[in-house]
Amino acid sequence: MSDFADALSVSASGLKAQAQRLRHVSENIANADTPGYRRKTVSFEAAFDRNGTDGAVRVSRVNLDRSDPQRIYDPGHPLADESGHYQGSTVDLMIEIADAREAQRSYEANLKMFDQVRQMSAGLMDLLRR
Numbered sequence: 001m002s003d004f005a006d007a008l009s010v011s012a013s014g015l016k017a018q019a020q021r022l023r024h025v026s027e028n029i030a031n032a033d034t035p036g037y038r039r040k041t042v043s044f045e046a047a048f049d050r051n052g053t054d055g056a057v058r059v060s061r062v063n064l065d066r067s068d069p070q071r072i073y074d075p076g077h078p079l080a081d082e083s084g085h086y087q088g089s090t091v092d093l094m095i096e097i098a099d100a101r102e103a104q105r106s107y108e109a110n111l112k113m114f115d116q117v118r119q120m121s122a123g124l125m126d127l128l129r130r
Contacts, residue, residue, distance in 0.1 A: 004124075006055075007117040013056040014110035017044055020059045021103045028091045029100075035072075035079050037089035039065035039096075065090040 024040045031037040045060040067090050075084035 004117055004121045008114060010055040010057075011110045011114040011117065013047055013058060015107060015114070017057050017059050018103045018107040018110065022100060022107070024062065025096050025100045025103060029093065029096050032089055032091040032093055032096075034089055035077075036069065036087050037091065038069070039090045039092075041065065 021042050024042055028039050041063045042059045043061060043063065044057050047056040047058040048054070069090050070088040071085045072088045073085050074080055077086050079086040
């Protein structure tokens with residue numbers, strides 16, 4: 001049964017990591033028009049628990065986009081400087097939508113793996129009862 005628990009643990013860690021990634025993507029989309037906002041990205045790292053489960057993953061840290069924000073010309077904006085420009089955000093909606101789709105598909109794959117392990121475990125229990 002330990003192998004089933006390990007497989008469930010690995011897929012659950014993937015579900016948590018992709019959910020955190022989706023949370024940051026949605027935060028980026030929500031702040032796409034916020035002046036000076038820097039896009040947040042997450043990176044993943046291998047996670048090892050007390051049982052030594054191999055293959056688990058977790059979000060290691062949140063990184064801010066270091067690229068220069070776009071300069072927007074709007075002399076009437078309250079944040080505009082003397083030349084009429086202000087700093088926009090570093091969020092590109094096309095990249096965020098692509099990241100959201102990738103995270104969603106990874107989440108679905110981990111959910112499918114979780115369900116497959118659960119079905120195999122239930123099938124094994126049925127066989128052992130006979």
